[in-house]
Amino acid sequence: MPTIAPFQLERYFAKYEFKVKYLLSPSDCESLTLNELLQLADPDSLRLWHSLNLCYTESPGHPALREEIARMYEHAPPAQIVVAAPEELIFIAMHTLLRSGDHVVCISPAYQSLYEVARAIGCDVAVWPVEEVEGQWRLDLNRLESAITDRTRLLVVNFPHNPTGYLPTRRDIDSVIELARRRNLFLFCDEMYRLLEYDEAGRLPPMCDLYERGISLSGLSKTFALPGLRLGWLATQDSTLPEQWLTFKDYTTICNSAPSEILGLMALRAADSIIARNLQIIRSNIRIAEQFCGEHASLVRWFPPRAGSIAFPKWLGRAPIEQVCQSAVDEREVMVVPGSIFDFPGQHFRVGLGRKNFAEALEQFGAHVQLRG
Numbered sequence: 397m398p399t400i401a402p403f404q405l406e407r408y409f410a411k412y413e414f415k416v417k418y419l420l421s422p423s424d425c426e427s428l429t430l431n432e433l434l435q436l437a438d439p440d441s442l443r444l445w446h447s448l449n450l451c452y453t454e455s456p457g458h459p460a461l462r463e464e465i466a467r468m469y470e471h472a473p474p475a476q477i478v479v480a481a482p483e484e485l486i487f488i489a490m491h492t493l494l495r496s497g498d499h500v501v502c503i504s505p506a507y508q509s510l511y512e513v514a515r516a517i518g519c520d521v522a523v524w525p526v527e528e529v530e531g532q533w534r535l536d537l538n539r540l541e542s543a544i545t546d547r548t549r550l551l552v553v554n555f556p557h558n559p560t561g562y563l564p565t566r567r568d569i570d571s572v573i574e575l576a577r578r579r580n581l582f583l584f585c586d587e588m589y590r591l592l593e594y595d596e597a598g599r600l601p602p603m604c605d606l607y608e609r610g611i612s613l614s615g616l617s618k619t620f621a622l623p624g625l626r627l628g629w630l631a632t633q634d635s636t637l638p639e640q641w642l643t644f645k646d647y648t649t650i651c652n653s654a655p656s657e658i659l660g661l662m663a664l665r666a667a668d669s670i671i672a673r674n675l676q677i678i679r680s681n682i683r684i685a686e687q688f689c690g691e692h693a694s695l696v697r698w699f700p701p702r703a704g705s706i707a708f709p710k711w712l713g714r715a716p717i718e719q720v721c722q723s724a725v726d727e728r729e730v731m732v733v734p735g736s737i738f739d740f741p742g743q744h745f746r747v748g749l750g751r752k753n754f755a756e757a758l759e760q761f762g763a764h765v766q767l768r769g
């Protein structure tokens with residue numbers, strides 16, 4: 397048996413993602429094709445693409461790629477950025493920041509590796525719960541304060557949040573940082589869905605710019621619609637951390653895929669048009685979801701997300717949501733992720749708002765629940 401608990405969400409996807417007709421709960425945006433990305437490429441990255449040698453690459457990431465990433469941050473220069481697969485970076489960050497016996501506070505519900513890796517290391521993990529209050533998502537700072545102990549070393553958050561689409565205000569985030577600063581905590585912020593805020597005014601600055609012990613995780617899988625490149629990065633102001641991450645990375649992938657790095661460079665340079673395309677898909681799908689929830693008000697309650705490509709509505713029907721999801725996948729080939737996969741009570745389920753066939757998947761689900769509700 398592995399020394400880490402199964403990743404419930406990933407096991408669920410592994411079972412159905414490539415077998416069923418419809419996915420109602422994917423977290424990524426409609427992926428770009430290679431041709432679409434090449435069409436967006438600037439002359440310099442096209443030149444790098446056509447002369448690409450499929451050799452080993454520089455362990456921290458291609459210098460031009462890190463330079464492009466560093467433009468997104470005020471206080472994280474290229475030397476303080478390490479590129480790898482996003483999930484790998486969570487593994488690396490936790491293994492370098494934590495030791496057995498450390499105490500960690502993690503937002504909940506959460507993408508499982510954000511707390512499970514810490515548990516596998518032997519840490520005690522306390523949760524800071526996202527709560528539902530009158531059809532909205534909320535985080536209570538008092539609950540965070542009471543979760544922190546003298547042994548707490550790390551606070552893990554994820555904004556914009558998977559699975560709720562929740563985004564705190566700048567004031568809230570400043571209070572979180574103040575708390576972390578008083579206790580000298582590291583603050584790991586998973587920002588995989590950043591730049592997909594529906595109202596740009598609500599966008600939070602990256603954690604690595606706001607806090608001297610802040611670490612930002614970002615990547616190309618969600619906001620940039622390129623999960624198949626397997627590229628993300630960690631950024632920090634702390635000049636001692638990147639060396640530790642690289643020491644650990646020698647035991648995971650050593651370095652990144654050479655083609656992915658150049659394609660990633662193209663994507664970052666074309667960020668504005670890729671993000672605008674994705675937000676257009678998401679906005680249109682939100683309207684469809686709202687209409688669906690209006691038409692099925694006795695069965696589903698919409699919880700409006702503020703950012704990202706996912707939402708977490710609530711099932712109001714009589715049957716347990718797990719049962720509804722199971723019969724939907726068995727009978728209609730529609731995969732829907734129930735909230736229990738995130739160990740979250742309250743009959744929620746995740747919907748993915750980034751795919752072009754969202755309306756079709758939702759229609760199939762609607763036809764199913766009308767019979768089953």
Ligand SMILES: Cc1ncc(COP(=O)(O)O)c(C=O)c1O
Pocket residue numbers: 423481482483484507554558586588615617623626
């Ligand atoms: C919040 C969050 N962090 C990290 C990841 C990992 O990204 P990747 O699958 O590209 O490694 C995901 C993927 O779903 C995610 O939702």
